[in-house]
Amino acid sequence: MKAVGYRQSKPIAEPDSLIDLTLPEPTPGPRDLLVRVQAVSVNPVDTKMRLRAQPAEGEVQVLGWDAAGTVEAVGSEVTLFRPGDAVFYAGAIDRPGSDSELHLVDERIVGRKPACLDFAEAAALPLTAITAWELLFERLAVPYGVKTGGGSLLVIGGAGGVGSILIQLASRLTGLTVIATASRPETADWVRRMGAHHVVDHRRPLDEALADVGLGPVEHVAGLTATEQHLPAIAKLIAPQGGLAVIDDPKAFDILPFKRKSVRIAWEFMFTRSLFGTADMIEQHRLLSEVSALVEAGVLRSTLTETAGPVDAATLRRVHALVESGKAIGKTVLAGF
Numbered sequence: 488m489k490a491v492g493y494r495q496s497k498p499i500a501e502p503d504s505l506i507d508l509t510l511p512e513p514t515p516g517p518r519d520l521l522v523r524v525q526a527v528s529v530n531p532v533d534t535k536m537r538l539r540a541q542p543a544e545g546e547v548q549v550l551g552w553d554a555a556g557t558v559e560a561v562g563s564e565v566t567l568f569r570p571g572d573a574v575f576y577a578g579a580i581d582r583p584g585s586d587s588e589l590h591l592v593d594e595r596i597v598g599r600k601p602a603c604l605d606f607a608e609a610a611a612l613p614l615t616a617i618t619a620w621e622l623l624f625e626r627l628a629v630p631y632g633v634k635t636g637g638g639s640l641l642v643i644g645g646a647g648g649v650g651s652i653l654i655q656l657a658s659r660l661t662g663l664t665v666i667a668t669a670s671r672p673e674t675a676d677w678v679r680r681m682g683a684h685h686v687v688d689h690r691r692p693l694d695e696a697l698a699d700v701g702l703g704p705v706e707h708v709a710g711l712t713a714t715e716q717h718l719p720a721i722a723k724l725i726a727p728q729g730g731l732a733v734i735d736d737p738k739a740f741d742i743l744p745f746k747r748k749s750v751r752i753a754w755e756f757m758f759t760r761s762l763f764g765t766a767d768m769i770e771q772h773r774l775l776s777e778v779s780a781l782v783e784a785g786v787l788r789s790t791l792t793e794t795a796g797p798v799d800a801a802t803l804r805r806v807h808a809l810v811e812s813g814k815a816i817g818k819t820v821l822a823g824f
Contacts (some may be wrong), residue, residue, distance in 0.1 A: 488589050492508050513583075513589060518595065519592065519593060529553075533552065536548070552578050552614050553585065553612075567772060568597065578590070579592070596775075597775065603783050614757060618649050638707065640657050669686050677816050705725055729748065792817035799824070
């Protein structure tokens with residue numbers, strides 16, 4: 488089967504940082520689906536893994552943690568899907584990625600593809616939807632579907648993949664006032680279209696930017712990017728007994744400034760359930776099924792902004808470079824082999 492991967496961790500400008508491969512077709516385990524991949528998208532985790540995960544001598548690493556496709560075969564213990572089903576999912580970080588024609592994934596972290604979306608539109612959603620959902624409804628414990636009670640959510644880095652779906656979830660399924668950060672006219676316009684009620688420039692100290700638009704302390708903060716840089720401002724702007732949920736990788740994190748306000752601080756890593764085989768691993772299946780239903784009902788929309796081309800090394804190198812630039816808006820997808 489065709490696939491894209493690498494043999495050595497290299498900067499994306501190197502021509503062999505990602506290469507086209509021909510690999511054996513995989514065989515499903517008891518709880519696995521064998522999926523014929525139709526489309527994939529690229530996330531920051533792809534670029535981080537490419538630079539940090541060095542394959543063993545003679546081995547290759549296949550990336551890709553967002554996919555939409557059709558079930559080809561199922562393992563002996565599968566009960567949720569059958570061959571021919573159209574699915575979407577993010578996969579598991581400790582297994583080969585989805586940048587391949589055929590891919591194995593545990594059924595418990597797979598959802599039914601929204602019928603109203605094509606494969607490219609669906610492939611833009613899984614990883615970011617799981618991350619945003621778990622961050623908002625589990626880590627920050629915002630009640631799902633409750634539109635009373637008020638409060639506010641600050642989304643730092645609102646135009647990225649996670650921010651784009653988090654803004655939708657918060658503005659359409661909760662009573663929160665959503666404040667998103669953006670620094671360019673095109674990103675500010677995008678987050679407003681996603682549902683942000685207010686937009687502030689994250690090139691400024693965020694506490695000052697919020698004060699200038701007349702917004703008081705914020706009950707919930709989503710640190711999606713540059714959390715270390717914004718940490719002093721977050722400590723000032725967050726409300727007493729508020730919550731901060733973080734997804735990026737700060738080199739340092741001083742928790743003491745949050746003590747006097749009794750702030751809850753949580754990490755969100757959407758691979759935790761699959762990585763540790765948690766007892767509630769199937770919650771990601773249920774989550775993606777609910778996202779699918781919300782898309783079909785018109786409540787949520789795909790965050791696809793570009794279909795870059797087919798799944799091959801040249802196209803993936805270009806999209807990795809875009810993600811690494813920090814200028815990506817929404818999600819970029821690759822479709823077909």
